Amino acid sequence: MKLIMEDICHSIMETSIVEDISIQIETGKFIGIIGPNGSGKSTILKIASRILNPDKGSVQLDNYYLDQLPFKKTAQKMAVVSQETSLTFDFSVQEIVWMGRYPYKKLFQSDTAEDENIVSEALERVGLNGYENRNFMSLSGGEKQRVLIARALAQQAEIIILDEPTNHLDIRHQLQLMELVKKLNITVVAALHDLNIASMYCDYLYVIQDGRSVMSGTPENVLTKGKIRKVFGVETEVIMHPVTKKPHITYLTHI
Numbered sequence: 001m002k003l004i005m006e007d008i009c010h011s012i013m014e015t016s017i018v019e020d021i022s023i024q025i026e027t028g029k030f031i032g033i034i035g036p037n038g039s040g041k042s043t044i045l046k047i048a049s050r051i052l053n054p055d056k057g058s059v060q061l062d063n064y065y066l067d068q069l070p071f072k073k074t075a076q077k078m079a080v081v082s083q084e085t086s087l088t089f090d091f092s093v094q095e096i097v098w099m100g101r102y103p104y105k106k107l108f109q110s111d112t113a114e115d116e117n118i119v120s121e122a123l124e125r126v127g128l129n130g131y132e133n134r135n136f137m138s139l140s141g142g143e144k145q146r147v148l149i150a151r152a153l154a155q156q157a158e159i160i161i162l163d164e165p166t167n168h169l170d171i172r173h174q175l176q177l178m179e180l181v182k183k184l185n186i187t188v189v190a191a192l193h194d195l196n197i198a199s200m201y202c203d204y205l206y207v208i209q210d211g212r213s214v215m216s217g218t219p220e221n222v223l224t225k226g227k228i229r230k231v232f233g234v235e236t237e238v239i240m241h242p243v244t245k246k247p248h249i250t251y252l253t254h255i
């Protein structure tokens with residue numbers, strides 16, 4: 001599933017938050033949105049996932065303009081995983097994963113054996129069998145993120161939008177989550193703070209600064225010493241890591 005955002009602008013009370021954002025995400029690619037705090041990453045993802053409407057510009061999912069797609073169709077195609085939404089859930093793990101099936105249901109339509117298989121397979125893929133009756137709020141940050149990924153799997157989404165998915169996760173759970181998502185082989189767009197994680201998992205990066213897309217390219221092209229200094233204001237050493245064959249950043253000092 002392809003996602004195209006064209007010339008997106010969004011203001012809040014006459015203050016421009018994002019301006020002229022154009023992003024193209026090809027089917028099956030893992031795209032990272034990086035940039036300093038407050039640069040507009042979450043706003044872009046909220047527009048991509050229809051939580052916010054742009055003042056100007058368009059968002060297309062494959063050949064459909066997002067604002068012309070019924071919400072139910074959008075929900076079948078797109079899953080959103082963010083820390084923010086996870087805080088408001090007070091359901092069991094099973095109930096949350098079942099929510100992934102709702103976009104496929106008509107009013108009062110009951111659940112089928114197929115739904116049940118999909119839900120239990122989703123829980124198995126994220127390693128949460130046996131957690132079905134646990135209250136979501138009682139889970140650790142890593143477990144919560146895995147439940148939300150399981151919901152996305154149950155949703156059989158073709159594109160997944162991740163807003164800082166590894167926040168609050170220890171390094172093992174960060175890697176586990178990123179690997180899990182990467183293995184899904186579906187289109188992924190993720191706002192990421194950790195540049196080494198972005199380097200390891202993303203096929204392509206967009207860099208957002210002050211609400212504008214200031215550069216884009218492969219991690220090799222974007223994650224250079226000079227560009228990181230310009231956007232993030234930090235001195236680094238960047239090497240091509242001999243094992244991962246990806247840029248690896250060591251932070252030295254801020255400017």
Ligand SMILES: Nc1ncnc2c1ncn2[C@@H]1O[C@H](COP(=O)(O)OP(=O)(O)OP(=O)(O)O)[C@@H](O)[C@H]1O
Nearest residue numbers: 012017035036037038039040041042043044164191
């Ligand atoms: N509802 C709102 N009202 C006023 N300002 C807002 C609102 N939502 C976002 N902003 C502002 O818009 C800017 C971009 O916010 P956004 O959350 O998109 O940035 P971000 O790059 O995701 O930040 P972070 O990395 O800190 O999560 C920030 O300056 C933020 O304060």
